[in-house]
Amino acid sequence: MNAASDKLKHARDEFVGQWGALGTQWGINRTMAQIHALLMTSPEPRSTDDVMEELQISRGNAHTNLKELVAWALVRSVVRKGDRREYFEAEKDVWKIFTTVARERKRREIDPALGVLRRCAEESQDIDTPEGRAFYEQMRQLQEFVEFAANMADRVASMKHGFAVQMAARLLG
Amino acid sequence: MNAASDKLKHARDEFVGQWGALGTQWGINRTMAQIHALLMTSPEPRSTDDVMEELQISRGNAHTNLKELVAWALVRSVVRKGDRREYFEAEKDVWKIFTTVARERKRREIDPALGVLRRCAEESQDIDTPEGRAFYEQMRQLQEFVEFAANMADRVASMKHGFAVQMAARLLG
DNA sequence: CATCGATTTCAGTTTTTATTGAAAATCAAA
DNA sequence: TTTGATTTTCAATAAAAACTGAAATCGATG
Incomplete structure (x- = not known):
């Protein structure tokens, strides 16, 4: 039928x-x-x-x-x-799909942002006014965070499924 | 000057x-x-x-x-x-920016996907052919993963900065 | 090396999304 | 209320992105 x-x-x-x-x-x-x-x-x-x-x-x-x-x-x-x-x-394995997307988005979205932030921090680091220092500080903080995110993305992208489940259990439990 | x-x-x-x-x-x-x-x-x-x-x-x-x-x-x-x-x-605090974006994207991107996957899994759960079962299994696996992602997004979105740094240190160290 | 099926490219078109600018609505103060 | 400054809406337009279809290219096979 x-x-x-x-x-x-x-x-x-x-x-x-x-x-x-x-x-x-x-x-x-x-x-x-x-x-x-x-x-x-x-x-x-x-x-x-x-x-x-x-x-x-x-x-x-x-x-x-x-x-x-x-x-x-x-x-x-x-x-x-x-x-x-x-x-x-x-690819049908959801974990592989996820790590692939993570890797690719890191490359396409995070890395270019990092470039921008580094250049803007560099460019503003010796502007010797309160406003200039505030701008520099903001760039630095964004840069630090995006570096952290890049790092995390790398880790996650290279995790094996088993390990991820284990980590999740620890995090969610 | x-x-x-x-x-x-x-x-x-x-x-x-x-x-x-x-x-x-x-x-x-x-x-x-x-x-x-x-x-x-x-x-x-x-x-x-x-x-x-x-x-x-x-x-x-x-x-x-x-x-x-x-x-x-x-x-x-x-x-x-x-x-x-x-x-x-x-908002200038990068951690707050991040949690805000995480919360919002979960709501706008993850939750709707979950709805779709649940409906498709439901709709296919008793198609009694090898192909039907494979389809159902694929929907289930995607659903499980997206549920996991939703869960993670919720956790992250409600983390305090200090805790996140601590966790990151553990994860990255 | 000519043929033929398959892939790739791309100029032209359609569709979608973003933007303008001006009119309408809102609202506090006189 | 009326006034005038401000916000909001929205029809028209511009810009960007996606898609088509056909021509050009490729490459395996006889």
Whole structure:
């Protein structure tokens, strides 16, 4: 019977659609989030044409976002013997997804902020007025905090799942 | 002499501009990030007209983004006796900024994701095929992880600075 | 080295988001 | 109340981001 298959299709469509909407709220483009959702819940790798068909999007769009997901290391491309097409599969282990995202966001969001703060602190360190010193102090505090955050992100990104659970238990217990 | 004042103005402009650019990369609108940067480095609260002047933006834009920052609780409005205008000042304590952002992002990003995952898990829990069970399992694992993240966000958001430093030392040491 | 399926690029278009500026609403003081 | 300063809203516009579709490129195979 096919009720189960229909129900699954419905549930997956729901997930893909909703995940896309969430992505938008997080500043991630909708298509990229949808493809990620689709691949995370696909038992088999999918071709570009598969993805185009499933999400009703153009080739260019599918291509760009698949490559972007590969750049994030959330998706890898696989080749099948005797098939010239490229297939894509998503990492499904949630802890690995998390550490990957942590690493990538550190690189894309935290590190550049650190650069800005360091330069601004440097630039303001010998402005010898009360306002200048206050500005310098603020830069320093932001810098220190972001350095701390960078450090944490590195630690977390390199944690093994087991250790993280253990630490969480200690922290949450 | 005025070299110090010029240098400070230059450094602040640098910071405001760069912070705005970073904001864009993080999916935050540029004006909002710029206003935040400006207020974080202003010794005195600023009026809407102040902000318009400083960033060369329209009244509507300044107004909207100031209110948005107030909604995020990163900025509060203050009244000065004998002055009808509204002034705005930013929270400057980096730890408070962090906990505020953590709380707000949990509410805006994590909680909605949890809703989606719970519904999708619910909807798929009795699809009695291998594919259906795999889908359900994936939803469950994502849900569990996001619940864990929500929990962590709550803990972190309610931490006192001192405790956080202590914990960090333990974690990083 | 010519063919053909597949991938990549990109100019043009659509959609979404941000911004302006002026009109409307608010509100304290005269 | 009326006045005038201030805040708020919002239709119009501008800017940015996402998407399309087709042409160009690539690369394995005969």
